[in-house]
Amino acid sequence: MELRYVAAFVAVAEELHFGRAARRLQMAQPPLSQMIRQLEKELGVQLFERSTRSVRLTSAGESFLGPARQVLDDVDLAKRAVTSAGTGEYGRVTIGFGGASSHAALPRLARAVRAAHPGIELVMKVQQYANVALDGVADGSLDLGFVRMPVTRAGVRTRVIENDRLVCALPADHPLAGKEEIDLTDLIHDPFVSLPASSGSTLLDAMIRTCEEAGFTPKVVQEAPDSNTVLALVSAGVGVTLTLKSVEHVCQGGLVYLPMAGRTVWQQAALAWRADNPSAALRAVLAIAERELPTPAAES
Template identity: 65%
Template structure:
């Protein structure tokens, strides 16, 4: 039993005329009649009562019609699904992100993808610092990651989606909390609260680099796993920290202040993906990201 036999049967059953059914299928009538005879031999049942003037379904033909229609409908669904998958309209894409610093970028991306490609399933993997996200993208565990530049991984492509400034976060009662900007050299004797140094945090690396540029090595009083906890500790007076401008939405008992006394440092956030990733769904997500998160001008 072949699909063309079933399609021919349904056409004849709906037209009740071999000539019209053949025209509908863009074929000649004799091959269509041959297909119906082959199908009847396969089933061991006569499907049509034929005369010189009329064609009627037999009881076997009537019973066969609806299942045959369902078969053709399922084949059409399968065809459309394959085409949609090839265009990247369906599939599954894993996205790695850190947390607070992507609170604006990530929802913009997910909303754009769901609006343009509702058949794409996004799997979000949070609390992955830049180095961790990059490693998982490079080894194929995750399709797409929010990372910080620079990226030095062979076979990984990146596109910048945001530029951010480093800020100091101080407790509300800090002696410099009222300053418009804080000279980083004045922080030499302050305890710092920061992200762990073993998980590839670009913000932690930027903090250390900035302090060294200011002439001192930061004294790390405590580490915490995420920005919300760090700012809570800053508000509690445990220490100060350096963070990025995208986290200014977080409320805590303290203030954010621009950094002075050292050359301004910009941290660029980018999307990273394996250059050889064959996923059509990933390509569709990247296209949606071009609209939702366009590359900003250089600072």
Template identity: 65%
Template sequence: MELRHIAGFVAVAEELHFGRAAARLNMAQPPLSQQVRGLERELGVRLFERNTRSVRLTPAGEGFLPHARQVLADADLARRAAVAGGSGEVGRVSIGFAGASSHEAIPKLTKAVRAAHPGIELRLQGQTYAGVALARVADRELDIGFVRLPARRSGVRTRVIQHERLVAALPSDHRLADEPDIEVADLAEEPFVAFPGTEGSSVRENMVRLALEAGFTPRIVQEAPDSYTILDLVAAGVGVTITVSSVQHIRRSGMVYRELRGDVPTIGSALAWREDNASAALHTVLRVAERVLPTPSSGEVRGLQPGLD
């Protein structure tokens, strides 16, 4: 069945007059009559009882009419979805991120996309550490990944959305808890808690790198999958950790954050996507992200805030 034949049937069924239906469709009456007869032959039933004075639907025509209308409505919806999809208004975008460090960015982005482009479905995948997110973007398993720099993969572009400092988290009864800031070397004999070493956590990688530069290898006594659990373990006295400044919204009784003295590098948090990903929906989301998660100036670094002990 062709859509134009179904449209012709619906027009005649609604007008109950071949001349008016043909005028409505901007066509001559004879071709319309031929379309209806062809549709009847294909279906093997008569859809209309007609004579020189009247046209009326047969029981078969009455049964066919609501489904014919639905076919035309679905075809129109498909056409509009295709047009909207080409403009980036409809589609699906997958985003990988890793929990606490994205607690501000993810809600900002998702709310802005849903408000401006409700036809775009965001598929959020948490517990996707920076290294894993980068690899999955490179392998086309994710459209966007929240990563940390450096993020070098062939074909992957990045844009910085935040600069962060590395800070220490200590139990509140720790010997260094009353110091305003500490040296990384001061933690050489301490037990550490950290993200799993096999999950591509850039926070863990930076913690180990800082310790090695300070002359020791951190003794990791327990691993946990997210910042919330890691900081719970710190508050419980299991060990200390080095983390990023963006998690300081997590407040725990029995735990304090302390700045690290010396030449502690900042870490760029970024969005990553494949530059050859032609999805219009993806590029719409990236444009929204540029508005709600702008690239900060090099001097904007998220540091400690008062009252987070």
């Protein structure tokens, strides 16, 4: 199968018009039609249904389109990788992210990378929790991860990009909602909503630890799969929770966010990558991140 046949197929499949596809490929229409017939003969299937008025993909053509595009993308990637080998100006960096730690930072980093290195492809992998991104970095399936500290994985390097703090989220009609700050001991008898105990979430760990330091174990009456749902349940009056200040913008209706009296609990967001990752593209992305997401001053 010749690569030019694959390119011809993709052009016709996207244009659904032989004339427009021929102009796009800067060739005459008869040779293009011949290439498609030769490709169909080679594959042993009909890729298009043709009439005098329209061109449509057959089911076989629809099945072939995705892999054909991937072939062309991979060839383009290989060509550009050869011409830019070792410079970090071209390549693919896979980034794992999840939770509030990346809501503002990831778009900022992605825009800066695209502006400085348009040849670097950022492949975004959504994770439900930040610790899952850390697992991906540790096992090599991700190049870079937005994670929560502390990180103790062997061979994984980190750099803090944000200091965030815990706040208490209450339903707007809670008896304590009008206060400027809240003493955690006032919530001893309140029901709590949390992320699943099985999630390994550092936010959940911080909530439990902070309540225990205040002298009680939070009574969790309902779990939810993500912070958005947790806050929606709090807004509905199911319970209260401790969350990060950075998520206040995510869910505001029916909620009040209050600082905790007498204590400030910090949670650090960080970037994580394997120390032995040889990718020049990753090094270029990390350099951009140093500028766009600098390490903040330590909080006391």
